Amino acid sequence: MNGNSGPAIDVTGLNKHFGAKHVVRDLTLSVNRGEIFGFLGPNGSGKTTSIRMLCGLLTPDSGSGTCLGFDVIRETAAIKREVGYMTQRFSLWEDLTIRENLDFVARMYGMHDRTRVVAEAVEELGLADRRDQLAGELSGGWKQRLALAACLLHRPKLLLLDEPTAGVDPKARRDFWEEIYRLAAQGISVLVSTHYMDEAERCHRLAYISAGTLLAKGTAAEVIAAQHLTAWSVSGPDLVEVVDRLRGKPGVEHITPFGATVHVTGRDAAALEQSLKSLTLGPGHHAERIDAGLEDVFISLMARAPDEARQ
Amino acid sequence: MSRSVFSYRRWIGILVKEFIQVKRDRLTFGMIVGIPVLQLLLFGFAINTDPKNLPTVVYAADSSIFSRSFVAALENTGYFKVTSLAPNEAEAQRMIAEGVAQFVVTIPADFSRKLARGERPEVLVEADATDPTAVSNAVSAVQRIAATALTRDLQGVLGRSIPAPPPVDIRVQRRYNPEGVVAYNIVPGLLGTILTMTMILMTGLAITRERERGTFENLLSTPALPIEVMTGKIVPYILIGLIQVALILLAARFVFGVPMQGSLLLLLGVVLIFIAANLTLGIMFSSIARNQLQAMQMTFFFFLPSILLSGFMFPFRGMPEWAQWIGNVLPLTHFLLLVRGILLKGNGLDVLWPQIWPIVAFMLAVILIGLRFYRRTLD
Structure with missing residues (x-):
């Protein structure tokens, strides 16, 4: 069989249930x-x-594809x-x-x-x-x-x-x-x-x-870009109080502490900026727009996932 | 400095956690409740160390009223139950060898004639003494009836006073184990119990251990086929089982002086069938059990009735019919009869067959049930 050409992994629409639980849903992946x-x-x-x-340890309920050119359902050996x-x-x-x-x-x-x-x-x-x-x-x-x-x-x-x-x-x-x-x-x-x-x-x-x-x-860059996430970094004293005031403001989706700063992220850049501007920050406070990192993106994805992914 | 004082609240916390964990493990919980209740009912009613109504074959060469009275007197002791009348001596001998009859009573042709002359005829009572405890009470009951069995007949018909020595001379012969050595029975029996324990437990643990530790996943991710994994894991335990057999037989022969009448090759064949039956059960347990503890509990749950209801510890014929029925399902019951039959009685394959097929049937049934539970991949 051919083991040396084509993608290493190329699967489409793999599904797996354990009882009533749908564990993997339409997995399409190419490596x-x-x-x-x-x-x-x-x-x-x-x-x-x-x-x-x-790797052939579990049989997918549906879907197809190859791993190293071998069929993931029939050629597990x-x-x-x-x-x-x-x-x-x-x-x-x-x-x-x-x-x-x-x-x-x-x-x-x-x-x-x-x-x-x-x-x-x-x-x-x-x-x-x-x-x-x-x-x-x-x-x-x-x-x-x-x-x-x-x-x-x-x-x-x-x-x-x-x-x-x-x-x-x-x-x-x-x-x-x-x-x-x-x-x-x-x-x-x-x-x-x-x-x-x-x-x-x-x-x-x-x-x-x-x-x-x-x-x-x-x-990594594509994943970050695809989420259209705007991130701001806020630093200064009494961040706990700042965080309390920011929570629930329009455009503010996630507030994550990063050491001495907090990252505030959201997909609506304008609303987020407005909320941060309207917040009267103390003299030692400083807010600046930064590039969203992978972690910002994943925290955002993780929080949204349940509503978007289930059913 | 803070002092360490026994804290009642901490202690209660530990108790509560322990109870929650016991409750979570449903199999363990079931065993805790189930084992005592089930076994109390099972063994409390089933076990009887004074077996009665033992199957007896009568070969009466003399069919007079005296022989009938004698047989009736035997039955009246409660220990003997005449199951059949043998047409000839050979047939009677076959039945005791096969284990169908526990006793053979032979009444000689000149029984009534000698009785009439006051010559004290001999009656031969042969007991299958492979399990000496099972027959000991019956044997002592026989001696007691010698004097009284024919009292009424003799007075009525011949109108004579009873002579000081009993009118009948009852000769008891303990076949296969004349000295009534308990070890002759127990040592071959241990062969079966030890094999039951190790074969089921070892295979059960060997497979659940891989699953519990996660190494099973590694094994399955290699090109190894399920059949290779299963047989590869089992064969070592067959060898261990055979080593155990060799050790026990050597000890039986040279330490306990157990006679070995039959063919050792035949014994080996029987042992292999028995090992196979236990291994299949061990594999079935391992595919149901989620961890080693559960595999152990299941083994124990099977092992207890095996030693108590198989005739290993207590006389099989002392148990009520329903308990004998359960006992007959267990491979150990048949294996004990086979081993005692080969070692003590020198039986051959023709006589042993009725005990071999139930073990094979048990194995097939377990395989059928096991297939339903067997998980090939991790699905």
Whole structure:
């Protein structure tokens, strides 16, 4: 089969129900070869279910599409052989050692030069001297690196990473992303779900899903532009009181504290500006218009999602 | 410095949280309420260590009024229930080997003649003593009737006083376990109970553990096929089961001196069927249970009736009919008869078949039920 041309992921109208719950709704998504694609959305929005459908763990109720050129409904076996899936929760065997875990995974993919591949992976991980340590004894950062090494073992063409950096310290996160860039440069496509805005901004393209519905997709700049959001930054003393007075004013949709400032956002630029102007700010206060960031956009999307997405 | 004082309110908070959690886990809650009630009813009424009405085959070569009185006297003790009259000795022997009859009573051809002459004829009572406790009360009852069974007949017909020694010489023969060694019964029985426990529990836990820890998802995301995963996870436990069997048999032979009359190859075959039945149940439990604790509770729920109603701990024939019916569903009940039959009686396949097919039927039923629950993917 063709595994090397066309988009890495190309699915249309995928749906999934669990009982009466419509978990994923008409998911249409395309990820190019060598692209790092960010998958964002609040908890329980259907990210994990979508990823499981892409790698053949769940069968979609309806819809169609391909993953690495293989049909997502009929050719799941072929997909599993060429996709590396890293689960949200650490899912290697805690009562096996690092080497035993990697060796087991290598056997599952029927690799012939198992011993060499595992030895190399252990070496690359920098865990050569700890290879006989139980996986359960590793810290969160090391577990995550081991899990990534395990799903790279069979040289997949597509990586599906489900919140890979949750609960990992900033240094480990940065190292992890360096690795992701290195892999993408080698032509591996990556779909990664995350809650972190800095990680979202690192992706070539991203999609935002809420309550099972894809609400926005494109590059970070495109996603921001599409929301037509105006943002103001207000700084000065007694911001709590300022926030109280702003709340409910025309044009003011969201007020979010950002350290020593608050971001006030809304889609009606004129009304928002009017509200801010009419507010008699104290002498130390300062309000300026800023470019809306991804985080402003996501907070706005998250708050609107329920009414727009449901039914 | 603040002092740590036992806080009643904190303590109540912990109690309340615990009760809420117990209530949430519906299976556990059901077990807490269900187990005592069900088992009290089940075992309270079912278990009887003094079994009566034991099935008895009479082979009477002499069909006089005396033999009929003797048999009636046996039945009057309450321990014997004549289920059939054997046409010949071979037929009577077959029935005790098969386990259909617990006793064979043989009345010799010259019974009434010798009785009339005061020559004290011998009556042979053979007991299937594979389970010595099941027959011990019946055996002692037999001895008591020797003196009184024929009192009325002898006085009425022959008009003679009863001689000081009883008119009948009752010879009791404990077959298969002449010394009444309890270990001969218990040790082969342990083979069944230990296999039941480990096979169901180990497979149940092995599969629910993967699901509970999330590693099942990882396994399913690899190209591994469900059939590979399932059989791959089960075969090690079959080997463990066989090691247990070997250990128990070695101990039975060399520590407890249990006789081994039958074919060990046949025993191995029977053991494999029994292991298979328990494994399928373990797999079914694991596909219903959401976590290891539930798998454990289900195993326990099955294990208790298995040891109490199978005839392992208490005589099977002492139980009321409904309890015997439940017991007959359990594979252990049949396995115990098979193992005792092979080891103590030296039975062959022809005699064992009636106990083999119920285990196979149990297994097929479990597979049918299990298929309804089996989840192939994460759907």
